[in-house]
Amino acid sequence: MKRKLEMDVNGKRIVLEVEASAMLVDVLRDQLGLTGTKVGCREGECGACTVLVDGMAVNSCLVPALKVRGRRVETIEGLASEGQLHPLQEAFVERGAVQCGYCTPGMIMAAKALLDKNPHPNREETKSGLSGNLCRCTGYSKIIEAVEQVAGFGEVE
Amino acid sequence: MVETKVLGTRWARVDALEKATGKAVFAGDLSMEGMTYAKLLFSDRPHARIVGVDTQDAEALPGVVAVLVAEDVPVNEYGLMENDEPVLCGDKVRSIGDKVALVIADTEKTAEGARDLISVEYKDLPVVSDPREAMTETAPRVHEERESNILVEYHVRKGDVEKALAESDVLVESLYFTPAAEHAYLQPEAGLGYIDRGGGIVVHTAGQWAHDDRRQIAHALDMPEDRIRVIYTPAGGAFGGREDISVQILLALAAWKTGRPVKMVWTREESVRGHHKRHPFYIRCRTGANRVGKLTAVETQLIADAGAYCSSSPAVLANAVLLCTGPYDIPNVKTDGYAVYTNNISSGAMRAFGAPQGLFAAELQMSKLAEKLRMDPLEFRARNVLVEGSTIATQTVVPAGVGVKRTLLELAEISEWQRGAETKLEPPTDLPSHKRWGVGVACGWKNVGYPFGFPEQCTAIAELYGDDEVGRVVIKCGAAEVGQGVITALAQIAAETLGVDPEMIEIMNDDTAVVPNAGSSSASRHVFMSGNAVHLACQEAKSLWDAGKRPAIVTKQYVPPPTSLYDEKTGKGVPNFSYGYGSQAVELEVDLETGEIALKKVYASHDVGKAINPQMIEGQIEGGVVMGQGWVLIEDFIQQEGYLKTKTLADYLVPTVKDAPDEIVSIVVEVEDPLGPFGARGVGEMPLMQLAPAIVDAIHDATGIWFDELPITAEKMLLALKEAAASR
Numbered sequence: 055m056k057r058k059l060e061m062d063v064n065g066k067r068i069v070l071e072v073e074a075s076a077m078l079v080d081v082l083r084d085q086l087g088l089t090g091t092k093v094g095c096r097e098g099e100c101g102a103c104t105v106l107v108d109g110m111a112v113n114s115c116l117v118p119a120l121k122v123r124g125r126r127v128e129t130i131e132g133l134a135s136e137g138q139l140h141p142l143q144e145a146f147v148e149r150g151a152v153q154c155g156y157c158t159p160g161m162i163m164a165a166k167a168l169l170d171k172n173p174h175p176n177r178e179e180t181k182s183g184l185s186g187n188l189c190r191c192t193g194y195s196k197i198i199e200a201v202e203q204v205a206g207f208g209e210v211e
Numbered sequence: 212m213v214e215t216k217v218l219g220t221r222w223a224r225v226d227a228l229e230k231a232t233g234k235a236v237f238a239g240d241l242s243m244e245g246m247t248y249a250k251l252l253f254s255d256r257p258h259a260r261i262v263g264v265d266t267q268d269a270e271a272l273p274g275v276v277a278v279l280v281a282e283d284v285p286v287n288e289y290g291l292m293e294n295d296e297p298v299l300c301g302d303k304v305r306s307i308g309d310k311v312a313l314v315i316a317d318t319e320k321t322a323e324g325a326r327d328l329i330s331v332e333y334k335d336l337p338v339v340s341d342p343r344e345a346m347t348e349t350a351p352r353v354h355e356e357r358e359s360n361i362l363v364e365y366h367v368r369k370g371d372v373e374k375a376l377a378e379s380d381v382l383v384e385s386l387y388f389t390p391a392a393e394h395a396y397l398q399p400e401a402g403l404g405y406i407d408r409g410g411g412i413v414v415h416t417a418g419q420w421a422h423d424d425r426r427q428i429a430h431a432l433d434m435p436e437d438r439i440r441v442i443y444t445p446a447g448g449a450f451g452g453r454e455d456i457s458v459q460i461l462l463a464l465a466a467w468k469t470g471r472p473v474k475m476v477w478t479r480e481e482s483v484r485g486h487h488k489r490h491p492f493y494i495r496c497r498t499g500a501n502r503v504g505k506l507t508a509v510e511t512q513l514i515a516d517a518g519a520y521c522s523s524s525p526a527v528l529a530n531a532v533l534l535c536t537g538p539y540d541i542p543n544v545k546t547d548g549y550a551v552y553t554n555n556i557s558s559g560a561m562r563a564f565g566a567p568q569g570l571f572a573a574e575l576q577m578s579k580l581a582e583k584l585r586m587d588p589l590e591f592r593a594r595n596v597l598v599e600g601s602t603i604a605t606q607t608v609v610p611a612g613v614g615v616k617r618t619l620l621e622l623a624e625i626s627e628w629q630r631g632a633e634t635k636l637e638p639p640t641d642l643p644s645h646k647r648w649g650v651g652v653a654c655g656w657k658n659v660g661y662p663f664g665f666p667e668q669c670t671a672i673a674e675l676y677g678d679d680e681v682g683r684v685v686i687k688c689g690a691a692e693v694g695q696g697v698i699t700a701l702a703q704i705a706a707e708t709l710g711v712d713p714e715m716i717e718i719m720n721d722d723t724a725v726v727p728n729a730g731s732s733s734a735s736r737h738v739f740m741s742g743n744a745v746h747l748a749c750q751e752a753k754s755l756w757d758a759g760k761r762p763a764i765v766t767k768q769y770v771p772p773p774t775s776l777y778d779e780k781t782g783k784g785v786p787n788f789s790y791g792y793g794s795q796a797v798e799l800e801v802d803l804e805t806g807e808i809a810l811k812k813v814y815a816s817h818d819v820g821k822a823i824n825p826q827m828i829e830g831q832i833e834g835g836v837v838m839g840q841g842w843v844l845i846e847d848f849i850q851q852e853g854y855l856k857t858k859t860l861a862d863y864l865v866p867t868v869k870d871a872p873d874e875i876v877s878i879v880v881e882v883e884d885p886l887g888p889f890g891a892r893g894v895g896e897m898p899l900m901q902l903a904p905a906i907v908d909a910i911h912d913a914t915g916i917w918f919d920e921l922p923i924t925a926e927k928m929l930l931a932l933k934e935a936a937a938s939r
Contacts, residue, residue, distance in 0.1 A: 089237075090234065095479040095859065152227040154447045156448060181868045190396055191830070192834050192837075193833030193838075
């Protein structure tokens with residue numbers, strides 16, 4: 055049965071009808087066309103579907119869409135503002151932290167949640183913040199470098 | 212050396228921005244007006260005769276458009292090297308990765324519901340899941356029309372191994388096992404198929420070789436290739452796992468049968484079940500050396516589990532048979548290799564393609580011999596490595612540009628290698644008493660480009676547009692972007708050759724209707740093969756442009772020197788035209804209480820010929836090392852009697868950021884490949900080929916225990932420590 059869902063997505067108020075059983079990731083991808091958020095496992099193992107709900111990183115494949123009623127959802131599409139990339143996006147590009155790119159949106163959202171809460175994490179805190187997101191290409195080194203560059207630790211090349 | 216402006220720089224990947232903003236469109240992101248959804252029914256038996264498939268209930272479900280079975284496939288066979296795999300199984304199933312029926316419906320949910328209404332009656336057959344058993348005459352036959360389960364065998368003979376082993380001062384004999392592995396790329400298989408306005412069939416998907424996908428679709432649908440168009444989206448990782456057909460033929464078939472656009476997205480479970488794995492290998496070795504530390508002879512028997520279908524088994528086995536001597540000059544070699552059908556999920560291509568298996572045996576033999584000789588394992592390797600002019604097991608000289616020694620020497624210098632002495636590689640002073648620390652080393656070699664007589668080629672088109680100055684450059688070359696960065700490297704090579712701003716270069720690589728055949732994104736071959744084709748096309752286009760031609764358009768095919776398959780009896784031949792070499796040293800800690808092995812630091816020294824983009828090379832090294840680490844210490848792919856036990860990423864664990872080493876030091880060595888573009892050779896696979904034996908060498912250094920089998924999980928380490936303590 056369809057239910058009404060009202061939420062804030064990337065700063066815009068959205069009202070739509072969703073299946074009661076729909077997961078947030080499917081509403082974002084299929085109903086709102088926000089396909090930047092990826093699906094990798096549908097069981098919260100890979101983190102490719104990571105979005106922020108009220109600033110917290112969540113696996114959107116595990117969150118029923120109706121749970122985010124009235125809440126603030128941020129996806130990768132909302133990160134750049136007025137043509138200006140978010141510093142994390144810039145750093146990921148510069149540092150070579152992107153290979154196949156499938157984990158990238160989720161990884162960047164997880165990094166944003168981390169830095170919003172803790173702008174200068176140490177190495178262990180950075181790893182903890184990203185430990186729910188798998189990357190099979192990069193070996194994580196350049197991802198850590200990119201996050202630390204934004205946190206003000208890394209040198210800009 | 213050529214003066215370089217963009218070549219050799221850390222130029223940012225051309226596709227990074229769209230991927231970092233979520234704008235990159237992957238196959239699962241596609242949709243179309245009037246689209247339907249397909250769902251597969253997999254076999255739930257590892258070996259059984261199909262008595263009947265009842266699709267009536269499924270077809271009756273509202274919203275179902277069609278249910279396709281074996282009879283619906285015009286030519287029901289496909290395969291990369293041999294057409295031994297049915298598109299949909301009709302008479303029997305040979306593994307739980309087999310596909311039996313395809314449902315097409317208005318929604319994915321309906322397709323799934325209808326799939327579950329199909330009933331298949333099976334008559335079970337005896338299952339054979341161990342290739343050693345499958346080789347015997349009495350074993351159940353996986354393909355009944357064949358004389359035996361042995362799919363292919365190779366034999367190599369050089370010198371007199373028996374005599375040389377008998378005369379050796381030291382001898383090491385071991386039996387090794389290397390396990391299967393799941394690619395676990397982040398993006399599960401997906402695609403969209405439809406009929407275009409001209410009546411042709413279009414398939415959008417992610418793979419490694421669009422032109423070969425097209426060939427296989429055309430064969431199964433019994434259509435000319437020009438009726439089929441394959442368009443690639445960026446691949447969310449591949450690592451060899453997208454070399455074989457997954458959704459391609461099914462989507463083409465479904466679109467053709469229904470006339471509707473059809474989308475199919477595999478779940479993670481379907482992905483793990485539906486595509487091939489790394490070949491498990493059993494390898495028996497006897498290796499001899501003399502007192503002064505020179506190798507005398509090696510005898511190797513390799514048995515590879517090919518699984519249910521051929522896939523690329525003959526090529527993987529051929530590689531392992533060659534590479535299992537290690538990158539060493541050995542006067543006497545005897546190698547026998549077999550790839551054997553079983554009822555496991557097919558084995559096929561996975562990053563480094565037979566090299567990690569062959570090198571696991573070769574390099575551990577080296578470490579064990581060094582121990583017996585009381586020599587430093589790095590020094591022992593340096594005395595035996597291939598050099599310019601060395602003759603390999605096939606009795607032919609290794610191609611010019613042999614960089615293995617340089618990788619080893621630079622590794623020794625930068626890591627300040629010296630086991631057990633005051634060096635950078637020294638135990639941490641704060642190491643708790645329940646931990647042991649060790650260092651290890653290993654070397655490796657692997658072919659660049661398709662070997663063993665394959666008609667290797669790559670074609671590229673360079674188009675220069677403008678009036679006085681070149682204003683626009685279009686490069687057309689069907690090299691699949693699977694995350695490795697090929698389109699960036701090709702743009703750098705084109706910019707360098709033409710002397711233009713790389714931002715001006717448009718690479719078109721993804722549509723068989725537009726771009727020429729570049730061969731596969733595998734065998735670490737594109738920088739070398741497509742790099743050469745793009746370089747040649749750009750050179751000639753520039754000459755035409757300079758002579759006043761507008762636009763200047765040139766098509767060039769690059770064909771490397773010919774190679775040949777092993778001679779049937781002696782194994783003589785020219786296996787390859789280029790190799791990549793590497794040496795790695797690792798530092799790790801073993802927790803004696805928990806068995807956990809923490810990989811602390813990896814020095815990875817790789818000969819890339821010429822670094823086209825050092826940042827992307829580091830990316831390949833770091834990624835390859837962590838993937839290799841997973842295979843050795845974390846991942847554990849389990850199939851029992853043909854049934855899959857590790858079905859999801861919750862069962863099959865891959866390394867997270869917390870598992871990855873604290874530091875990976877990339878050492879980029881440049882020994883020019885005389886055939887490579889600007890001297891470049893490939894590096895995509897090489898960083899994981901020798902990590903396993905380096906880790907095992909370090910575990911031995913830390914604990915005195917040799918492991919001859921992978922993976923070495925904490926449980927296995929703990930058990931081995933207990934056994935060692937008990938026998939002390």
